[in-house]
Amino acid sequence: MMNSASFRSRAKICLRIFGVLTILLILAISGLLIAWGVRESGDRKILRDKYAALRARGAPVDNASLTRWYQSMTDATDVAAWQSIFLEMRSQEFSQWCTGVAGLDSQTEKAERNLIENTELLRRRIRELAARRVPIQFVKSFDSINTQLPHLQDLKRVQQLLAIEFHAALIDREPQTCYSTINAMLGVAQLCSKEPLFVSQLANIVLHEQALRTIHQAIEQDVLNEEQIDQLLRTMSSEEIALHRLPQMAQGERSAMIEVAENLVKYPGFDMTSYSERTPLELLVQTTNRDIVHLLEFYEAVENFDVWDIDVLQFQSLEHSKEIDNRVRSAETWEKTDWAITARLTPSVITMVEALLLNAVQERLIRTALAIRLYQKRFGRYPEDLESLKGVGFDSDRWKPWGGKPFGYRVCDGEVILWGTHPQEAPLTTEDPPQLDERSVLLDQQKKLHILFALQEASR
Numbered sequence: 001m002m003n004s005a006s007f008r009s010r011a012k013i014c015l016r017i018f019g020v021l022t023i024l025l026i027l028a029i030s031g032l033l034i035a036w037g038v039r040e041s042g043d044r045k046i047l048r049d050k051y052a053a054l055r056a057r058g059a060p061v062d063n064a065s066l067t068r069w070y071q072s073m074t075d076a077t078d079v080a081a082w083q084s085i086f087l088e089m090r091s092q093e094f095s096q097w098c099t100g101v102a103g104l105d106s107q108t109e110k111a112e113r114n115l116i117e118n119t120e121l122l123r124r125r126i127r128e129l130a131a132r133r134v135p136i137q138f139v140k141s142f143d144s145i146n147t148q149l150p151h152l153q154d155l156k157r158v159q160q161l162l163a164i165e166f167h168a169a170l171i172d173r174e175p176q177t178c179y180s181t182i183n184a185m186l187g188v189a190q191l192c193s194k195e196p197l198f199v200s201q202l203a204n205i206v207l208h209e210q211a212l213r214t215i216h217q218a219i220e221q222d223v224l225n226e227e228q229i230d231q232l233l234r235t236m237s238s239e240e241i242a243l244h245r246l247p248q249m250a251q252g253e254r255s256a257m258i259e260v261a262e263n264l265v266k267y268p269g270f271d272m273t274s275y276s277e278r279t280p281l282e283l284l285v286q287t288t289n290r291d292i293v294h295l296l297e298f299y300e301a302v303e304n305f306d307v308w309d310i311d312v313l314q315f316q317s318l319e320h321s322k323e324i325d326n327r328v329r330s331a332e333t334w335e336k337t338d339w340a341i342t343a344r345l346t347p348s349v350i351t352m353v354e355a356l357l358l359n360a361v362q363e364r365l366i367r368t369a370l371a372i373r374l375y376q377k378r379f380g381r382y383p384e385d386l387e388s389l390k391g392v393g394f395d396s397d398r399w400k401p402w403g404g405k406p407f408g409y410r411v412c413d414g415e416v417i418l419w420g421t422h423p424q425e426a427p428l429t430t431e432d433p434p435q436l437d438e439r440s441v442l443l444d445q446q447k448k449l450h451i452l453f454a455l456q457e458a459s460r
Contacts, residue, residue: 043289050296051258060255062262063142066196069252073194074137078129082136082191085129086154088122089161109171112164123165126158127180130187133239135194144259149195152203158188159210166214170223178218179228183235185211190239196252198352205242205359212366219369226377233370233394236363243310243360246353247303253349254299261292261341290338298324298342302349310357310402317353321346357402358422364399365420368407371396372418382416385409405429 051061060066088094097118099111116123138151162185169177189208195201215232218224224232301320306312324346328339368386371394375383383389386396386409400406401420408419408429419433 040289043293046293047289047296050293059251060196061258062255063144063259066142066252066255066259069255070142070194070196071137073248074135076137078132078134078136079138081125081129082138082151085122085126085158086151089154089157094119109168112168115161116165116168119161123161126162126188127184130184130191133187133190136191138192142256144256147197147256149197149200149203152192152195152200152207155188155191155207156203156210159185159207162188163210163214166217170217170221173223175223175225175228178214178223179232182211182214182218182232185214186235186239193240193242193245194248196249197256198249198253198348201242201245201249202352202355205355208242208359209362212362215366215370219366219373222373224373226374229370229374229377230392233367233374236367236370241360241363243313243356244307246305246307246313246356249352250299250303254296254303257295257299257341257345258292261295288338288340291341294339294342295345298346298349302353305353310360311404313353314357314402317350321350361401361420364401365407365418367399368394368396369418372409372416382411384411401429403429408433 054061055065058069060069097115136151140147140149140151162181166178166181166185169181186208189204189211192200192204192207195204298320302317305316324339324343328336328343331339368389371389371392372383374392374394375389378392383391386406389396396406406429408417408431410417410433417433419429421430
């Protein structure tokens with residue numbers, strides 16, 4: 001009897017202790033949830049204020065406002081004309097003309113001549129439209145990261161067609177055709193200058209680099225006259241380069257990412273599982289209001305980067321990336337989810353800045369080469385150094401590459417070499433130029449002006 005009573009007594013005590021512990025656990029969880037809710041509510045108020053501030057200055061904050069913002073910066077006048085060109089270039093007849101053509105399908109000069117002959121009217125229409133240099137309002141429905149951009153691929157084919165025309169004119173030594181084609185390619189690169197997303201601006205950089213390659217060839221092969229070179233320099237100086245559009249891109253990309261962060265279920269393609277420091281908490285909560293606050297702060301910093309000084313911009317982008325990385329690494333386990341999206345996006349933004357910097361330095365190199373050729377046309381000799389380009393109104397100090405050291409320039413026995421380097425290969429211009437190899441040979445083995453740019457893969 002005594003043992004039974006003692007057992008029941010101990011059981012009651014254990015049940016009471018278990019009950020107390022259960023209540024304490026429930027209170028602790030409730031306290032955490034209340035604290036979490038209070039924090040989320042406070043961060044939501046911060047977000048509402050930030051969204052209101054963005055709207056007040058006309059910045060987009062969702063797909064609908066992004067669409068209106070894009071439409072306010074672009075012109076729909078020529079859309080139908082460009083769509084007609086795209087449809088023609090997608091036709092079976094055009095595909096047949098492209099058979100055997102380098103850059104579209106293959107490599108025979110006869111096939112190129114046939115394509116040029118059959119597309120004379122099409123290329124004339126392209127040149128007329130490109131000459132307007134008006135950012136086009138292509139028909140699209142913005143759906144954040146799911147936005148479709150087929151017109152960019154169409155414009156890439158337009159550039160390829162123009163490049164083929166330029167190649168034939170270069171062989172035939174037709175300065176006017178070479179000049180008008182280059183001008184058209186620069187114009188095509190301006191058509192998407194107001195695209196608001198990083199991915200579309202990366203594609204636009206490709207269009208611009210296609211134009212730079214043709215100018216590169218024209219300079220080396222000495223096919224343009226003094227007036228045409230002078231006008232090209234003026235045209236390039238008057239046009240906004242992609243790097244200077246970084247604040248615009250940051251605003252558009254921020255809007256797209258707000259849409260993702262606020263509606264993760266709607267965008268399954270934005271896979272959070274790739275986040276390397278994913279915690280168990282993130283399995284339950286994919287993002288928090290604080291993460292979105294961090295996201296807005298991140299894009300605000302990018303929007304305020306100095307796009308007019310490439311050395312400062314390079315420093316700012318690297319430092320900002322390090323700051324985000326350090327804050328993520330130092331965050332406590334329960335704070336990791338506050339950086340889930342922001343940490344995921346940082347590398348892509350830094351990659352975008354690097355692409356813009358590289359494109360800007362390539363353009364500076366081409367502008368410098370144009371000025372050298374202009375000097376040679378005007379004075380009958382090459383300049384002794386880049387400082388001498390002031391004689392044709394070109395300030396080489398203003399168009400230096402990164403590091404503040406000028407492009408490399410060498411004149412020896414009537415041969416000129418102008419060179420630059422990739423920042424990941426050499427932070428400053430090297431004392432000696434990259435080796436001349438098959439990459440620098442175009443058509444004329446005896447050309448006297450070599451323009452070299454040491455891309456990262458050059459050392460491999």
